[in-house]
Amino acid sequence: MKNVNGTFLYMKIANSIERQINDGVLRLGDKLPSIRVLHKEYGVSISTVQEAYYYLESKSLISSRPKSGYFVIHDKNCILRSPKTTNPPQEKVSKDACDLFSNFYQNTRRHGVVNFAWALPAPELLPIAKLKKSLHETIREVADGGTNYDTIEGSVDLRRQIAQRTLLWGGNLSEKDVVITSGCINALSLAFMAITEPGDTIVVESPVYFGVLQLANQLGLNIIELPTCPIDGMDIDALRTTLKYKKVSAILIVTNFNNPIGSIMPDENKKKLVKLLEQYQVPLIEDDIYGDLYFGKNRPSTCKYYDESGLVIWCSSFSKTLAPGYRIGWVAPGRYMDKILKLKRYHSIATNSIFQNAIYNFLVNGRYDHHLRKLRTTYCSNSHKILRGIKKYFPEDTLVSNPKGGFLIWIELNEKVDTQKLHERANKYDIDFCPGRMFTLQNQYNNCLRLSFGMLWDEKVERALQKIGELANEMINEAEEIEVLSN
Amino acid sequence: MKNVNGTFLYMKIANSIERQINDGVLRLGDKLPSIRVLHKEYGVSISTVQEAYYYLESKSLISSRPKSGYFVIHDKNCILRSPKTTNPPQEKVSKDACDLFSNFYQNTRRHGVVNFAWALPAPELLPIAKLKKSLHETIREVADGGTNYDTIEGSVDLRRQIAQRTLLWGGNLSEKDVVITSGCINALSLAFMAITEPGDTIVVESPVYFGVLQLANQLGLNIIELPTCPIDGMDIDALRTTLKYKKVSAILIVTNFNNPIGSIMPDENKKKLVKLLEQYQVPLIEDDIYGDLYFGKNRPSTCKYYDESGLVIWCSSFSKTLAPGYRIGWVAPGRYMDKILKLKRYHSIATNSIFQNAIYNFLVNGRYDHHLRKLRTTYCSNSHKILRGIKKYFPEDTLVSNPKGGFLIWIELNEKVDTQKLHERANKYDIDFCPGRMFTLQNQYNNCLRLSFGMLWDEKVERALQKIGELANEMINEAEEIEVLSN
Incomplete structure (x- = not known):
C-alpha cells in the first residue's frame, strides 16, 4: 500500500527507525516497541509494521529474539574510523609491478575457498533461473x-x-x-x-x-x-x-x-x-x-x-x-x-x-529492478555484518572505509602487518582476499587489504573473517616480540 | 558401404569421373554413361552409382536432363586465367586510407541486397536448428x-x-x-x-x-x-x-x-x-x-x-x-x-x-564434421557456378583466382574499370561486393574486386553476377568512347 507521496507505508516506518538507529537514539541492544504498540501509534495494520521490521531485519539493523521481540543489533559506533586521505609517492616504478598479481584470477578459483578476493557477486545472489529462462526465450526468437x-x-x-x-x-x-x-x-x-x-x-x-x-x-x-x-x-x-x-x-x-x-x-x-x-x-x-x-x-x-x-x-x-x-x-x-x-x-x-x-x-x-532492490538489501546487510566482524575480530587500531554502496571494503591495518604475508597465511586456511599492494605501482599499502562482501553471508564466512583478524593480531604480536628481543 | 581402404565406393566412382572432367577427357556437354552401364561395368549396385552422380551433381560438375541422362556442365577451360603475382609499390601512404572503408560493416546490412561483400557464410548454409538445440542443452547444464x-x-x-x-x-x-x-x-x-x-x-x-x-x-x-x-x-x-x-x-x-x-x-x-x-x-x-x-x-x-x-x-x-x-x-x-x-x-x-x-x-x-562436409560441397559447387558466371558475363580479358577452398574469389578487370565506381553503380541495383582498393594501403588494385560466394546460389544471385558483368562491360565501352572522342 502506497501513501500519497508514493512511498510504501512500511518503508516510512522503517526509515524512521533506521534514522533513530543511525542517530544513536536507538542503540545496540535496545528493545524496539512491540508490533502491537506501533500498530496503534501509527494507525496502520499489524502486517505493515511487521513488514517494516522484516525490512530492517533484512538490512541487519535489528533482530528478533524468540518470545522477547525485536532488538537493535547495529552499533552506530561500529562505523570504524576511516583511513586518512592517501598520499602516494611518485617514484619511478618497475613495469613488472603489474605482474605481481598476474595469476590472481587463476589462484582464487580453488574450490572451498572463502573468497573475499573477487569483486564479483556470488552466484547464490544472482537470478540464475530467470536469466536462463530469458536466454531460452531469446534463442527461440532471435533471427x-x-x-x-x-x-x-x-x-x-x-x-x-x-x-x-x-x-x-x-x-x-x-x-x-x-x-x-x-x-x-x-x-x-x-x-x-x-x-x-x-x-x-x-x-x-x-x-x-x-x-x-x-x-x-x-x-x-x-x-x-x-x-x-x-x-x-x-x-x-x-x-x-x-x-x-x-x-x-x-x-x-x-x-x-x-x-x-x-x-x-x-x-x-x-x-x-x-x-x-x-x-x-x-x-x-x-x-x-x-x-x-x-x-x-x-x-x-x-x-x-x-x-x-x-x-x-x-x-x-x-x-x-x-x-x-x-x-x-x-x-x-x-x-x-x-x-x-x-x-x-x-x-x-x-x-x-x-x-x-x-x-x-x-x-x-x-x-532487473526487482533483482537490484534485493541485491542492494543483501549487500547493505553484509556491509553491517562485515563492519561488526572487523570491530569484533580485528586489531583495535584497524581503520576501514565505510561503504555506502557496492560490496568492497578497504582496510588499513597496523603497520606491523604485511598484508602479503597475511595473505599467504590466510591462504593456508582456504581464505582469499586482495593485499593492498595490488592497488598501486608504488611501494605502499603494504598494511592494507580489500575485502569483498558480495557473498551469501554464513557461519563459514564469519569464521573466515575472524581468522583473518586472528592472523593479523598474531602478526602484530610476533613483530612486537621481535622488537622486544632486539632492544 | 566402405571398401578396404576406407573410401566409400560411390566416392571412388565419383572421383574417377571428376578426374576425367578435370583432365578434359569428359568435356562440357558430354553425356555420361547411363547408370545401368556403370552398374554393370563397376559391378556395384544401382544405388551406389546413383549416389556417385548425386555427389557430382552437388558439386555442380554434372546435371541431369529429364529422360536424357546426365551431362557434364563443368568446363575445365572455364578455369579462367589467374592474375599475375602482385607487385605492390612501397610508397608512403596516408594513415587515413583505412578509413576509406570504415563504414563497410554498416553499409552492407541493407535488406534485399545480394551480398557478395561479406566474407561470411549465409545463415541458410548454417545448422541453425542444431546450434539452437546445443545452446538450450548448454544453458540447462552449465554451472x-x-x-x-x-x-x-x-x-x-x-x-x-x-x-x-x-x-x-x-x-x-x-x-x-x-x-x-x-x-x-x-x-x-x-x-x-x-x-x-x-x-x-x-x-x-x-x-x-x-x-x-x-x-x-x-x-x-x-x-x-x-x-x-x-x-x-x-x-x-x-x-x-x-x-x-x-x-x-x-x-x-x-x-x-x-x-x-x-x-x-x-x-x-x-x-x-x-x-x-x-x-x-x-x-x-x-x-x-x-x-x-x-x-x-x-x-x-x-x-x-x-x-x-x-x-x-x-x-x-x-x-x-x-x-x-x-x-x-x-x-x-x-x-x-x-x-x-x-x-x-x-x-x-x-x-x-x-x-x-x-x-x-x-x-x-x-x-561439426557432418556440417563441414556439406558446407564444403556447397562452396565447391558455388565456386564452379561463379567461375562459369564470370566467364559468361564478364569482359573477356577478366582474370580470376581459382579458389581451391574457402568462398572468396579475386577478380582483376580491364584497367579501364574503376571498381570503386563499379561498386557505386552495382549498389544502385542492390548488389554489394568489395572493391580491390580496400585490400591495400597503396594506390593499386583499382581495377580489382573480391566476391564472396558463401551464399545459397539462386536465380537472384546469378542475375546479380550478370549485372556486375554488364556494368563492367558498360564502363569499358564508356572509356573507349571517351578515348575515341578525345583522339
Missing part, C-alpha cells in the same frame, strides 16, 4: 539463432534500456550515445585506446583497481596516482595542480562506491571535476560499474551528468549486478564515439546478440 | 547459468576438441597450447599486441584483408605489403630480401585459401617460410580461418606444422564455418602464450562459457 554479426554498436533495444536507466541519475542519454562492449574492462580498454598513445600520461586514484594498472601499463601509459580520500574520492586540488604542471591525456575515476577505497565523490566535486576537464580539455573515463548498488534512497549521480562538452566517457556493465560471465558492458563515449566504434570494429567486430537480447528481456520486464 | 567468469584461456573441453582437430593437418597440439578468443580478429589483435610495439614494422601479403590493415594501423605499425601470387601466396624470395634489409617484428599470412587473393601456400613454401622465421627470429601470425573449407580430399597443412621453435602463432575461429555471431575463435600462440594470456586478461578478462560449451557439444557429437 538466425544469433549466428549473424550484430551491429558494431550493439542491440538498439538494449542500448535504449541502458539509456533510459540514466534517468535514475538525471542523465538524458539516448540509445545513440551508447556502445555495447565486452564487459566494463573492455569499455575502459577501448576508451584508453581512443584517447591515449603509448608514452602518454594518465591520472588515477590511489589506491586504484589493479585491472586499470595492468591495462594502462600494457598500453605503454605513464600513471600518476593521486591522493584519494576514502570518503570523497580523488583530491580535486591535487588534480588541479597536476593538470597545471603536467600534460595529462586522460583521467580515470571510479566515481561511485570506489574500487577499492569505497569513496563516493560528492556532487559538488563531480561538478568541479568536469569544469577542470573543460578548462584543460582532458577527457575523463568515468568507471561507474558500482553506481547501481547504492544502500541509500537514491542512485548517486555521475560526472556524465555535468558533462556538456562530451569529455566524459561513461563506462559500466552488468558484471557486478547480473552476470559477469555474459561479458556485457557499455560505454557512452561522448565526443569520442567515432573512435570507439572504429576500435571496437578493428579489435573484435561485434558483440554476440544472444546475451544482449537476454539482458534486454530481463530489463524490459522490470526483473 | 550457475554461465554467469561466472570462465578461465582466461577458455573451456578446456573446447580447447581439447580444437587441439584434436589439428590432427587433420598433422598437428599435435594439446589443449594447453590453445587460448579461446573473441573470434579470429581478436586472436590477431592479441597476437599483434603481444609481439609488436607502436612504430614496429610488419610484413603482409598484397592484397591483404582490410581488417588486418585497420588493426595494424590502429596499433601504430608500419606495414610492408609484399608481392603475392594468386596460386602460391606470398613470394618467399621477396620476404627473404625484406628480412635481410629491414627490421621486421611480425609477418602475417593467410596461408590457406587466402582472403582475398585465394592462394594456398604449398607445403614446400610453408617449410621455407618457417626456416626463415627461425633464421631471423621473426614470429609469424598464421591466419588459418579458411583452412577447414578445402574442396579437395585433404585439409591443407599449416606453417604451425613445421614450427619447432614456437614462432608461429596459429589463429582461427568458427566464424567462417559455424556461427560468426558467437564470436568464438582461438589462438595457439607458441612461445608467446604468457603474453597472450596476460593481454586477454587485461583487455577483456574472459570469454563467456555458454557459446564455448555449445560449440563443444556440436563438435564432440560429430555434428
